[in-house]
Amino acid sequence: MQVLIVQSCQDLGLLWQRHLDRLGMETKLVCWPDDAINCLSDEPFETIVLDLELKGGSAMNVADFASFRQPNARVVFVTGRTFFSDGSIFAHFANARAFLPATTPPEDLATMVEHYCTEGC
Template structure:
């Protein structure tokens, strides 16, 4: 899984990066918004972990650009601000799947990232396969069950 972290707490982000890396994930950290945006333009990520502000730069702007450049990305907000102050954030940012506080234990955050990242990676792979013409998403009319990937004849 590919994870981009853009958060102001460097010690904490280093811990997240190390723990995700030990579990086999590819993790990049950005220290400034411009750096994060350049990575989002040139690399593919499954998950963006961000804060609302880092050194007076807008995390919401970074997350919105992530959505624009990578429509399948899932975002996770880790912030010191209380959730009551952010009620409409899920409506403004469709990629936002989870919000938690800075005090969230690193192992819990890693588990959340892995769970949401797997969903994002699977969606992206299915879309890539469908767009390549190698497979297509189909549902048997009589089945009403799960969607199956079938080879294109």
């Protein structure tokens, strides 16, 4: 299972990556939206863990690009804000599968990603 992690805070991204790796997933961590778009152009991913609060660009652009370039990739959105807490993110992004608070324990996030990676595969 190929997972792209897009997280501006490298330490947090590495924490998520270690938990996903323990579940046998192949992960790639990027910290910038442009790097995420380059990865999505070059490599297939089944799931994308995407922080909505990216520095240096818009996570929404990354999600839009993913829906165009890799329409079967599932996106697990993570945020520390209450924006989209009404669930409207699912209306905006057909590839959205989960919307988690940034405070979600990494092992729980990994379990959610594992669930969506195996869905339909």
